[in-house]
Ligand code: SF4
């Protein structure tokens with residue numbers, strides 16, 4: 001194993017992995033985090049901690065990731081290139097590693113115009129692919145981006161995102177290949193609602209042999225309401241929610257709509273599980289963490305395995 | 316060319332303050348071409364300032380003039396007499412022209428009458444689009460002649476990001492996604508291998524991040 005994180009152990013032992021997501025609070029409230037940790041604790045092999053998700057200021061992902069480590073839940077720390085230049089990125093990586101973080105998701109990051117400080121200056125010194133390269137060199141060569149040796153390495157299990165539904169569709173598998181050659185160990189995809197399109201994407205990914213080089217976790221998530229379905233279908237760039245899904249939500253009786261959202265999610269999990277090259281699912285139920293346990297239960301993903309971790313590996 | 320937009324009249328008036336003699340100074344090059352500060356715009360603005368002063372009962376004389384290239388000290392010498400007559404000069408050139416005026420005539424304050432916006436090209440009559448950020452290390456040969464630094468909202472070198480859909484940029488759907496354009500162009504040139512390789516992190520020293528930039532041409536120095 002490269003790092004010896006629990007997520008890596010689950011994936012490398014061939015288990016179908018489950019990751020979930022935890023959005024840090026818009027404030028310094030520890031209680032909220034504690035409550036969400038308990039909702040996710042036994043459902044996921046690791047939990048993503050978002051980094052100023054959708055460019056809205058929240059508690060920093062490294063701090064929240066550390067709180068998870070202390071509570072015995074393994075985090076996947078998200079790191080975007082929007083808010084930090086290469087100095088800050090590397091400094092934060094060292095800090096996060098020292099605090100016990102072992103999994104990292106490298107993102108370019110949503111543009112700040114989507115968030116709550118649209119007046120800000122963005123950074124984008126690096127993009128996600130270049131960030132992956134930096135983290136890999138830290139791990140494999142023990143050096144900073146400028147080639148200087150580090151005093152004590154930071155060894156992360158490196159994740160990246162992929163959106164099979166963004167354009168140009170034909171280029172998406174090639175861009176995934178770039179992430180793999182940069183050093184990505186695992187991939188978490190955009191939310192899958194259009195399963196046929198995702199199947200086609202995975203087909204192309206497997207043709208390139210990428211599924212043998214990287215673990216691909218399909219992004220899934222429950223829809224809470226008709227409004228949410230419609231909003232995702234029409235107003236979120238890069239999302240693909242087919243009309244049938246919106247219709248299903250609309251046709252469900254009002255008091256059964258959240259159940260229907262969960263039903264759809266469970267079905268998608270069962271379908272993507274059958275697609276060659278899919279190594280797990282990443283369940284995104286931000287601000288609806290309560291749903292994760294039920295989804296996992298009904299999709300037959302519980303109990304989570306307890307893989308053998310190497311001696312001295314991350315807690 | 317440099318693209319600019321005239322400031323609103325009220326703002327320009329507030330920059331003039333109590334000045335009695337005002338010179339509106341257009342530029343015959345970039346801001347003339349983008350219809351923000353050429354001879355015609357200088358004349359119109361001067362007239363508007365006169366009318367407004369009259370309405371408000373302010374005693375003020377407003378003249379207008381033009382320098383062919385306000386960004387060059389040689390050229391702004393031509394307006395010495397008018398410049399020294401004025402209490403305040405309103406420059407309708409880009410920020411470069413405005414600064415050159417301030418350098419050449421330090422005893423007079425030259426204020427900006429336009430907002431200098433970007434380096435761009437017209438895409439249709441009256442519509443200008445950004446094309447270059449003068450990063451100092453051009454890579455257009457790698458990206459099919461389409462600049463990702465200026466035209467991708469995230470200046471990505473390995474795009475497109477996950478928000479690119481239907482050819483539009485996620486940040487502003489009235490803009491095309493630069494990386495979609497790059498992909499299509501390279502596909503048609505049969506050169507997709509250029510973006511199948513990872514473009515390395517950029518050395519931003521040649522851009523503004525290295526501090527103010529200077530070009531020295533020893534071969535033509537006097
Ligand atoms: S790569 Fe740099 S110099 Fe070339 S067009 Fe883009 S910003 Fe301008």
Ligand code: SF4
Nearest residue numbers: 467476484485492493
């Ligand atoms: S949609 Fe295209 S242009 Fe806009 S930020 Fe993403 S890659 Fe850049």
